[in-house]
Amino acid sequence: MDGKHPFDIDTAFQRLRPAVAGLPKAAMFALRDAGHNSPFEQLVGSLISARTRDETTEAVCRRLFAVARTPQAMAELDFPRLVALLDGATFPEPKARDILALSRRILGEHGGRVPDSLEALTAFHGVGPKIAALTLGVGFGLPAAVAVDVHVHRIVNRWGYVTARTPEKTMAALHERLPPAYWIEINERLVPFGKWVCTGERPRCSTCPLLDMCAQVGVTDHR
Numbered sequence: 192m193d194g195k196h197p198f199d200i201d202t203a204f205q206r207l208r209p210a211v212a213g214l215p216k217a218a219m220f221a222l223r224d225a226g227h228n229s230p231f232e233q234l235v236g237s238l239i240s241a242r243t244r245d246e247t248t249e250a251v252c253r254r255l256f257a258v259a260r261t262p263q264a265m266a267e268l269d270f271p272r273l274v275a276l277l278d279g280a281t282f283p284e285p286k287a288r289d290i291l292a293l294s295r296r297i298l299g300e301h302g303g304r305v306p307d308s309l310e311a312l313t314a315f316h317g318v319g320p321k322i323a324a325l326t327l328g329v330g331f332g333l334p335a336a337v338a339v340d341v342h343v344h345r346i347v348n349r350w351g352y353v354t355a356r357t358p359e360k361t362m363a364a365l366h367e368r369l370p371p372a373y374w375i376e377i378n379e380r381l382v383p384f385g386k387w388v389c390t391g392e393r394p395r396c397s398t399c400p401l402l403d404m405c406a407q408v409g410v411t412d413h414r
Contacts, residue, residue: 198352198404204373206400207380210388217382218245218252219329227256230305231297233330234312235265235290237322242281245382251280262303265294289317307331320362328375337365338378342385347377349389351406 216224218240219233227236235255240248255276259265268276270287277283293315297305305326306312312323324336337343343365344358353364369377381389388395396402396413407413 194403195406196404198350198406200352200370200373203350203401203404204376204380207384210400211380211383214383214387215245217379218248219325220379221245221249222252223329225253227252227260228330229260230307230326230330231262231265232256232260234293234305234318234322234326237325237329238289238293238317239277239280239286241286241317241319241322243279247279251277262294262297262305265290266298286317289315292316293318305330307333309336320359324362325378328378332375334371334374337362337369337374339365340378340382341391342389343378343381345391346381346385346389349394349405349408349410350401351408 215221219236222228222232222236227233232252236248236252239251239255243251258276259268265273268291270291273287273291274283277287280286296315297303301311307327309320309323309327312318312326313320318326320336321338321340324338327333327335328338339358339362341358344355344361347353347361347365348355353361353368355361355364365374365377385391388399392412394410394413396405396407396410399405
C-alpha cells in the first residue's frame with residue numbers, strides 16, 4: 192500500500208511486546224507462568240485447548256492438574272473421573288480417551304518422559320502439528336516448529352509477511368521465512384494481539400502499532 196514502510200519482523204516484535212503486555216495471555220503461556228510448564232502439562236493442556244476458549248482451557252487445566260500432573264497420575268484416573276475433570280472443554284470424552292492413551296504410551300514406550308520430537312508427538316492420537324509445536328516450544332523451550340492457530344494465520348497473512356491459504360501452509364511458509372528466534376514467541380504475542388487488536392472483523396487499525404508496515408491484506412472495514 193502507498194506510504195507503507197517495508198515490513199520488518201524485528202521491528203514488529205519490538206512493538207508487539209509492549210502492545211500485548213497488559214492483555215490476557217494465551218492459555219498455554221498463562222499456564223506456563225503459573226507453574227504448569229512441564230512438557231507433560233503443556234502437552235495435555237494444548238490438547239485440551241483445541242477448539243476451547245483460553246479462559247475455559249485455563250480453568251479446566253488448573254482443575255485437572257490439581258489432581259494429576261504426571262503421566263503416572265493421569266494414567267491412574269478412570270475414564271468417568273477424567274471426563275468430569277474436563278467438564279467445560281469441548282469434546283471431553285474424546286479428549287479424555289486421548290489423554291489416557293498418550294499417558295499410558297508415555298509410560299510404556301518412552302520411560303515416563305514426553306518425547307521431544309515433532310514426529311513422536313504427532314504419533315499420539317489427537318496431537319496435531321499445533322499441539323506438538325506448543326509442547327516443544329513452551330514445554331521444552333525448543334523452537335522446533337511454529338504453532339499456527341487462527342490468529343497467527345490471519346495476522347501474518349494480513350501483514351503480507353506470508354501468503355498462504357490455510358494454517359498448515361502458513362506454518363510451512365513461516366518455517367521458511369520467520370527467524371527461529373521468534374518461532375515460540377509468535378504464538379505468545381499474536382494470540383492476544385489477534386483477540387484484542389488485529390481482530391477478524393473490523394480490526395483496530397487506527398491504533399495498531401504496526402500500521403505503518405502492515406499491508407492490510409483483505410481488510411475492507413476497520414476501526
